Amino acid sequence: MGFSARKLTLSFLLLSLLLLGAGCATSRTSGWEKGSDQVTLSDKDKKELEAKAGVHWAKRYVREDLLKFIDAYETLSKADQNSYKYLVGLCRGYYLLADGHTSEIEEKKLLWEKGLTFGERAMATNPAFKTKVVAEGGKIEAALDTLTKNEVEAIYWSAVNLGKWASASGIAAKLKFKSRIQEMINRVGTLEPTFFYGAVQRYWGAFYAIAPxxxxxxxxxxxxxxxxxxxxxxxxxxxxxxxxxxxxxxxxxxxxxxxxxxxxxxxxxxxxxxxxxxxxxxxxxxxxxxxxxxxxx
Structure with missing residues (x-):
């Protein structure tokens, strides 16, 4: 066997090991598989908590305010577990907490994973998507076509949470989730090309700059x-x-x-x-x- 062939074989073996390692080192439980505590709130309590959350969200450039927003929305989400508004708000909120207010990488990973959990639950509020991925056990990638413009926020913030978490988790995670992330971003581009001030184009700019x-x-x-x-x-x-x-x-x-x-x-x-x-x-x-x-x- 020549040098080039040996080098190619070694590269293949290393890649195979990485992919095998991805099964345990990068595995995670989907959001819809995780249990959640339930609380009961009166209509008055909900209204007051929503108002407080709104005040804190407006000041989300301050870490303490963003934490108070997240705390309020987690309580509201426990009271109304299928509320898309609360779930997608938490998905975005946790992303911002990690990206804008946290420096320690392990803490960032935990926050991005939490954000992804809420984002997946938000996507699963779409009945057709839920049937494909929950009832039938299908892959998220194969169910993206069931999601509509109503779920575009959940798709995007889930994708960037997953992307950041995977990047911080190492090459195996990046290899494992690369296609899913890119297909999610493409779905956002199909549904709303100018979403969040050029987010799709910004994602691809970052991807092409970072990737070897x-x-x-x-x-x-x-x-x-x-x-x-x-x-x-x-x-x-x-x-x-x-x-x-x-x-x-x-x-x-x-x-x-x-x-x-x-x-x-x-x-x-x-x-x-x-x-x-x-x-x-x-x-x-x-x-x-x-x-x-x-x-x-």
């Missing part, structure tokens, strides 16, 4: 997709942060890195009021990245 070339990485495609995301909405600051953090660093373009992050710092975070909290978080990320510039370049 043998796995589909392509800096030209990364730039193209980040630019498309900005065409959808130029005032969502998270796109500029990812552009700098993922594309400019890999391109070794220090000037572009500074340009994008300084733009974020000078921007009006409140220009789009409904995402002002996210923009404030992104401005803090930009400050931290600029402090690390010497390490990154």
């Amino acid at each position: 070339s043998f796995a589909g990485g392509d800096l030209n495609k990364a730039k193209e997709n980040f630019d498309k995301s900005l065409e959808v909405q130029k005032d969502y600051l998270g796109t500029y942060v990812l552009y700098a953090e993922l594309y400019a660093t890999k391109k070794s373009d220090r000037k572009l890195f500074e340009e994008k992050l300084n733009y974020v710092l000078k921007a009006d975070a409140h220009k789009i009021q409904e995402i002002a909290p996210e923009n404030l978080i992104e401005q803090e990320k930009a400050r931290n990245l600029l402090k690390k510039m010497e390490e990154l370049f």
